Amino acid sequence: MDNVDCDFTTMTQILKEDIHKVISELQINLEAIEDENNCLLCNFEKIKEEFLDIEIKAATFYLNCYLAPFTDKxxxxxxxxxxxxxxxxxxxxxxxxxxxxxxxxxxxxxxxxxxxxxxxxxxxxxxxxxxxxxxxxxxxxxxxxxxxxxxxxxxxxxxxxxxxxxxxxxxxxxxxxxxxxxxxxxxxxxxxxxxxxxxxxxxxxx
Missing domain, CATH: 3.40.1700.10 (DNA integrity scanning protein, DisA, N-terminal domain)
Structure with a gap:
């Protein structure tokens, strides 16, 4: 597991950037959905993976914060x-x-x-x-x-x-x-x- 410090501001900025990236990709797909020649399934799979990556980053960070007051290990x-x-x-x-x-x-x-x-x-x-x-x-x-x-x-x-x-x-x-x-x-x-x-x-x- 990465050595994550409980730097809330830094992690918040990282998560914001990742979420904005996903929002931009969703907007692009929204605009392309009317094109019957454009299959969006692969794009959706990529976005789903990016959402999971955001969740994992956040959970890893918060786990360290949750543990810190109760163990030094x-x-x-x-x-x-x-x-x-x-x-x-x-x-x-x-x-x-x-x-x-x-x-x-x-x-x-x-x-x-x-x-x-x-x-x-x-x-x-x-x-x-x-x-x-x-x-x-x-x-x-x-x-x-x-x-x-x-x-x-x-x-x-x-x-x-x-x-x-x-x-x-x-x-x-x-x-x-x-x-x-x-x-x-x-x-x-x-x-x-x-x-x-x-x-x-x-x-x-x-």
């Missing part, structure tokens, strides 16, 4: 997400913020160790007995691993959403926790907050 988290995404090792990392999670999480195995990228990656290494559950992070420490999170009711019937993503949404619906997810199927990284899922970028992430 953003660089370690970032590195672990990069490595896990590249190797397609699934992961589920809960960052506790103001809400207590004791009544929401079924506790797993106590760890009580300083958060490092190597420890996180070893926990989620395929075959490790702890890799299927969620890691709980409080401040700068890994509190526990193999925790079980409540599943979201919203997507119970959606077969396209995996258990990790449903668990991340479920906890974020019930608390202010931030939940980071690495998909083992695609290597894509996202985070859940307030019952919503946001894609973020990592270096080399597809």
């Amino acid at each position: 953003y660089p370690e988290l970032s590195m672990s997400l990069q490595n896990m995404a590249r190797m397609r090792h699934g992961g589920l990392i809960v960052i506790e913020r103001e809400d207590s999670l004791e009544t929401l999480i079924r506790p797993g195995i106590p760890i009580g160790a300083e958060l490092t990228h190597s420890l996180l990656e070893s926990i989620f290494y395929p075959g490790n007995p702890l890799h299927d559950g969620a890691v709980l992070v409080r401040l700068n420490k890994i509190v526990s691993a193999a925790n079980v999170l409540p599943l979201s009711d919203i997507y119970m019937g959606d077969k396209k959403l995996g258990t990790r993503h449903r668990a991340a949404l479920g906890l974020s619906e019930r608390s202010d926790a931030l939940v980071l997810i690495v998909s083992e199927e695609t290597g894509r990284v996202s985070f859940a907050k307030g019952g919503n899922m946001y894609p973020i970028t990592t270096q080399g992430n597809p």
Whole structure:
């Protein structure tokens, strides 16, 4: 993940420029829509990709801002997400913020160790007995691993959403926790907050 500083003014300017570019392209397509010889499908696909790129930039920036008051370990988290995404090792990392999670999480195995990228990656290494559950992070420490999170009711019937993503949404619906997810199927990284899922970028992430 890029090292993003919480410079709101700079990021706002970048997002404004990107959005204005998309608006200009939409205007061009609006003017060309009357031309029956002009197929706009490829243009729409390009604009859709540009919208996704804007969303990813914004989500990556805001994630760092959301994390900053609650942990100093953003660089370690970032590195672990990069490595896990590249190797397609699934992961589920809960960052506790103001809400207590004791009544929401079924506790797993106590760890009580300083958060490092190597420890996180070893926990989620395929075959490790702890890799299927969620890691709980409080401040700068890994509190526990193999925790079980409540599943979201919203997507119970959606077969396209995996258990990790449903668990991340479920906890974020019930608390202010931030939940980071690495998909083992695609290597894509996202985070859940307030019952919503946001894609973020990592270096080399597809």
